[in-house]
Amino acid sequence: MPKENRKRGKKHKKSAQAQRADEPEALPLEEGPKEIEDQQSGPSWIVPAQAGADEADRDAPFGYVDADIKSYFRNVDTQLKDWQENAADDGEHGGDVDPNENRRIFLMAALQEMVGQERQLSTDPECASVLERMVYSMDDFVRRVFVDSLRGSYEQLAKHRFASHVVQTLLTVAADTVSRESRGIMPAFDGNSDKGELLTLSQLVLDLVEELTPSFSSLILDQFASHVLRALLMLLAPQAFPTATHSSAAPVRSKKSAAWKTKQGPLKSIFQDTEGKGKAPAEKQTAEPSAFRNAARKLVLVLQKDLGENEVRSLAANKVASPVLQMLLEIEADQGLTDEPGSLMDRVLVGLITLHHNDPSAVPEASDFLATLFRDPTSSHLLETLIVRAPGPIFVLLWSTYFEGKLPKLALHPVANFVVAKAIGRVNEQQLCGVLEELQPSWKKLVQNSRVGVLRAVADRSAALGVQENDVCEAVFTAFDLHTPEDRKFVVQCGLRVYSLQASDSTSLESKTSGALLLQSLLHLSHPHNDAVISSIQAMSVVEIIALAHNPTSSRVLDELLQSPTVPSKAKRAFILSLIGHYHVLVDDRIGSRVGDRCWASADPYLKEKIGRSLIAHETDLAGSFYGKFFARNLNLHLLQRRPEDWRNLQASRALAARTNGDTKPPTDSTLDMRKKRKRDSAKSGDEIDVLFHEALGAGVKKGALTEVDSQPPGSAHKTAGGRTDGGLNAVLDAIQSAPKSEAFSRKKKRPH
Known part of the structure; x- marks a missing residue:
């Protein structure tokens, strides 16, 4: 037995009787093969050596x-x-x-x-x-x-x-x-081919x-x-x-x-350059051999051939086999093999596809097997795949047979409600009306039992179809007991905590992911149906908004307010303006800094300048903040203070690059600083008098650039249509007189002591 597999424990010394038993003795002649076999077998608790060998082989x-x-x-x-x-x-301590x-x-x-x-x-x-x-x-x-x-x-x-x-x-x-x-x-390989190709x-x-x-x-x-x-x-x-x-x-x-x-x-990969060794860029991971598609198809057909209908259905509730069967159903649907009698989906659906092919007008009976899949934690995932991938006519049969008339009970079930939410994502306008009507008495119970996933699915489907949006808003108000206009100002607080207005306590309840997702879905409704959530956010104080922005769950609602295309730009602008004067507090947080970046990306040039100027007084605080310093880098406050026109040009170029999907790389503040530095270095290499003449005449000054001449009072120098200044000798003399005394003018010879 190998050393590493030996059992640790106290060794027991053999007694004298046991040692004598181990010694070989001559057996009496009258003992037969049965007695010999009994002596060799030993006590029942001894494990045979062959069994141990089998385990080692395994x-x-x-x-x-x-x-x-x-x-x-x-x-x-x-x-x-x-x-x-x-x-x-990598590469910091290795030198060359x-x-x-x-x-x-x-x-x-x-x-x-x-x-x-x-x-x-x-x-x-x-x-x-x-x-x-x-x-x-x-x-x-x-x-x-x-x-x-x-x-x-x-x-x-x-x-x-x-x-x-x-x-x-x-x-x-x-x-x-x-x-x-x-x-x-x-890959290139220069080795020999002694071992074949x-x-x-x-x-x-x-x-x-x-x-x-x-x-x-x-x-x-x-x-x-x-x-x-x-x-x-x-x-x-x-x-x-x-x-x-x-x-x-x-x-x-x-x-x-x-x-x-x-x-x-x-x-x-441990290598710095992962091209060809580690993970390839995501945009390049799209090509696969055509033979792979045929191989995947072959595996689907092999399972159809080897397993019968009952055997395929038995895989649905198996924790090990169900995920593989789910992937095979996805491949079968992707290759167009689903809508055929005898397919894997047909077998799991108890012959529903075969019945429809034989008689399109036939009304199927509800199967106990499929009804069981709704409430099983393992097989419910498989049922979701069936609902999403089923052909259109088959989904209509599934909806009329297993969902209609049973939605209140299924929507309240801890497992089946996920299946219902997935099915609502495929309903048409008529079926959606039936869902709203059938679940009308159950909206409050859904909130009480934290089953708002169904309500969110209804909102998403209503926004996708563009119908019944007003009914969806009324369903939300009913679910959270928000009947008056004053009550509806708290739809965000109630929605985040998934509690009705009477039961909610904002000081003791935390935001829930399901509630945040529901509010995001409501923001996708067309205007003015999403105005309830927008008005609720606008009614909050700045302190409450910052508290939401610092929470990893509720901050997603603010992100969706800025990103949703159905939210009016006026509402987005009002939200960004409401935070001016408080951005230094907002971005001083891991989550809040991300919300601040969203606000900055959504702001127009005028709002960006207002945000930047409001933060100049807090530049030191931002620089000392672990998260705020990253937000401050995008603002370039130093450039805004020193050269406002260059700052505006920089923001314009970045906006243009964002609109063109990054095709043009905008100049950064470091690039502008390097250009100015090269210009200053080249100017310092010449005579200072030449520099003053150069600046006075405005050589190389472009329109829109912020120069010292622009800041002079009228009459001292005038701009021409070409962008140069014109003032003749008077402008030159004024520039010399107004310039600070340099070392060349102020140096005096000192007498030795």
């Missing part, structure tokens, strides 16, 4: 890693983690030495130790996490080598507790390499699909392999998950796995 199917190798990779993990956590300090070169040498040495031991390292509980960290820093060629080294063992690795995470991470990061290969960007990563992924296809139906139910299949489906069909990413929204990792991964620190 934990380390490819053998154990040598202790020295494990110690080496612990050091590798420590070094990589340090580089990944301190990426911001390229830090990437040292790291590349270090990584290549670690990769050399991996050769021939990839499978053993992947199944080791300590080394597996080190491989995950190394994968992010591998270049395209090394990734191909690593994937190729595991060929033929992916089924066994996918079902392993630790190796499954290595394969999952490898497939996740492989998306960048596959995208580059699809665009013809291949190395396949592209795209082809290696297709081979992996072929390897897992025979056991695909069984791997869905494996607690470790299911996560590998999710990463594989995300790689094969990213277009089926437009809102998902590899890091957040994609259903690849479980919550427990994601929490563990977060504790490992940042996982990214």
Whole structure:
């Protein structure tokens, strides 16, 4: 038994009788095979050696890693983690030495130790996490080598507790390499071809699909392999998950796995230049091979062939298999395979699609199986996918069979209300009217039970269709007991805390995310239907608004007030003006500084100058604030004080760059300062008298620039149409007399003592 797997504990010395029992003795002749078998078996609590061997094979199917190798990779993990956590300090302490070169040498040495031991390292509980960290820093060629080294063992690795995470991470990061290969960007390799031609990563992924296809139906139910299949489906069909990413929204990792991964620190490339090694730019991660689409289609068809209707439906409530089935339904709908009898969606919907194809006028009966999905925490997510991806006629049948007449009970259920909110996002105008009418007696109960997600879905759908907006506002007022115009001024306070006016206590209740989302949806209504929220914000004092801006939840409502296209510009301007004189307090906070940036971006040039001038007196306070100093950098208060016209030109150029989506890079204040400095240096190199003549004649002065001549009283110098000044010798003499005495004029010879 390997040393690292031995159990720790107190050793018991054998008694003399036990030692004699261990010694070989001659058996009596009369004892037969049955007696011999009983003596060899021993007591019942002794575990047979064969069972222990099976368990060892299951934990380390490819053998154990040598202790020295494990110690080496612990050091590798420590070094990589340090580089990944301190990426911001790269290149500061190396002088002329390229830090990437040292790291590349270090990584290549670690990769050399991996050769021939990839499978053993992947199944080791300590080394597996080190491989995950190394994968992010591998270049395209090394990734191909690593994937190729595991060929033929992916089924066994996918079902392993630790190796499954290595394969999952490898497939996740492989998306960048596959995208580059699809665009013809291949890594250069000058090595010999003694070991044959190395396949592209795209082809290696297709081979992996072929390897897992025979056991695909069984791997869905494996607690470790299911996560590998999710990463594989995300790689094969990213277009089926437009809102998902590899890091957040994609259903690849479980919550427990994601929490563990977060504790490992940042996982990214250790090299400064990540092009070709780490994460490629997001705009380039769009191309994938056409063969991947066919491979994803093949997996959907394999599941249809291998599993029957009841077996597919049994996956819906399974915590391990349900997320994979959900992704397969997304791929099936993306490839147009849903609206066919016998599809995966048809089987989960208990033949509803087949019934509609056979008789479009048929009225289906409610299925107990689908009714159960509404209230199950696991399968309700699958039901949401069915509702969103179902063809139009099938959704109409689902709505009339499972939603109409049952909305009050479903909307109040802690799980089913999410399904109802998702379904309301697809209703038409007639169905929306039915929702408002059916839920009219239940609005207060929804607020009392904090089920405002349904109310928010109604507001979003009303804003999208442009109908029933007044009824939605009345539903909100009814839900929060806001009957009079005076009461409706507190719609923001009640909405944020999801409490009616009579029950709310602003001093003890905190803002809730669901309430903030509801208010944001109400701001999307057309004007004047969104005026209730706007008026409620305008009725607040500055202290209350700043308190909302400093809260990470309620600040989103203020952001939406400034961003929503349906909010009148007059209301946005009034909100920005109401904070003038208090911006130094607003931006002195992590969240408030972000709201201040929103106000600055939404302000017109006149408002920006008013904000800037109101903060000149607080410039020192902003400079000393940890968050306010970043806000002050955008204002360029020093430039506003010294050269107001240049400040206005700078803001105009930035506004133009913002309108053109950043095509033109606006000049920064540092650029303007450098231009002025070069001009001053070039002027100082000549005679000071020449400089005075140069300034008096206005050489090179453009229209609109703030000059010293502009600030002189009328009559001393006059501007011509060409932008130069004209005053002749009088202007020159006035300039000399008004100029301060320089060192050249004031220097006097001193007599030695």
